[in-house]
Amino acid sequence: MSVELVKHSASDSDVLWAARVSTAGEQSLAEVTKDPERSKGLINYLMRDRHGSPFEHNSMTFFVSAPLFVFREFHRHRVGWSYNEESGRYRQLEPVFYVPSEERKLVQQGRPGKYEFVAGSPEQHKVVTEAMEESYRQSYRAYQEMLDAGVAREVARATLPVGLYSSMYATCNARSLMHFLGLRTQHEQAKVPSFPQREIEMVGELMEARWAELMPLTHAAYNANGRVAP
Numbered sequence: 001m002s003v004e005l006v007k008h009s010a011s012d013s014d015v016l017w018a019a020r021v022s023t024a025g026e027q028s029l030a031e032v033t034k035d036p037e038r039s040k041g042l043i044n045y046l047m048r049d050r051h052g053s054p055f056e057h058n059s060m061t062f063f064v065s066a067p068l069f070v071f072r073e074f075h076r077h078r079v080g081w082s083y084n085e086e087s088g089r090y091r092q093l094e095p096v097f098y099v100p101s102e103e104r105k106l107v108q109q110g111r112p113g114k115y116e117f118v119a120g121s122p123e124q125h126k127v128v129t130e131a132m133e134e135s136y137r138q139s140y141r142a143y144q145e146m147l148d149a150g151v152a153r154e155v156a157r158a159t160l161p162v163g164l165y166s167s168m169y170a171t172c173n174a175r176s177l178m179h180f181l182g183l184r185t186q187h188e189q190a191k192v193p194s195f196p197q198r199e200i201e202m203v204g205e206l207m208e209a210r211w212a213e214l215m216p217l218t219h220a221a222y223n224a225n226g227r228v229a230p
Helices: 012-024 029-033 036-048 068-074 122-148 153-159 174-184 198-214 216-224
Strands: 002-009 059-067 081-085 107-111 114-118 165-172
Touching: 002 198, 012 036, 012 216, 036 216, 059 068, 059 198, 068 165, 068 198, 122 153, 165 174, 174 198, 174 216, 198 216
Parallel strands: none
Antiparallel strands: 002 059, 059 165, 081 165, 107 114
16 A cells, blocks of 8 residues: 655644634634644644534645555545546556555454454465466456457456555545544554454555644544544
C-alpha cells in the first residue's frame, strides 16, 4: 500500500478558529493561537464532548495506491469524502497485483463478530503465493488478448481480479478521517473495538501518520478520548 499527501489546508488553528467564532466572533489567527495551553484544552474539550463541526474546516488530499478490494471497502466511507479513481474504461490497466507478504496473517479462527487471525504456515503462504500469481497471469493474459482483438477496455477489464492495484485521489477533513480510522484501524486506546481487514488498516495507518504531523493537538485529543470521532 502507498499513500502520499499531495495537498492540504489543515492545522490545529483551523479547529480553534472555527470553534471560537461561536463565543468571540471573528478573530485573527494570532488571537486564536496566542495561548497554547488554552488551545490544547479547547481542542480536548471539543473532542471529549463531541462538538464535531469545528473539525470539518480543513482539507487533506491523499494519493492512494492499493488493490481494488481495499477501494471497495474505502468507498463505504461517503460522508466528508470525495474520490476520483483510475479508470479501466479510459486507459489500459497495468499488470500490478497484490500478493500478501509473509507477515500477513492467513488463518481466521472463531465465528463472525468474534474471531482473530493467526499466522499461516510456510506451506499455506506457498499455496497463496502460487495460486494468486497463476490466477493473475491467466487473467491478465486474457485481458491482453481481448485488447489485442480490438475489444473495448471497459469490456476486457471484466476478466481482472480484485487483487489488481488501482489508484485514486481521496479528499477528506479531519472529522471524516477520524471516523474512518475508528473503523479501519485497531488501536490500544480505542474505546470501541474494530476488526478491519489488514490491507485497509495499512492504508489507514499511513494516512494517520501524515495527519498527525499536520494536526498534532487534534490527533492527541483523538487518542486521549478513545479514538471516537466527534
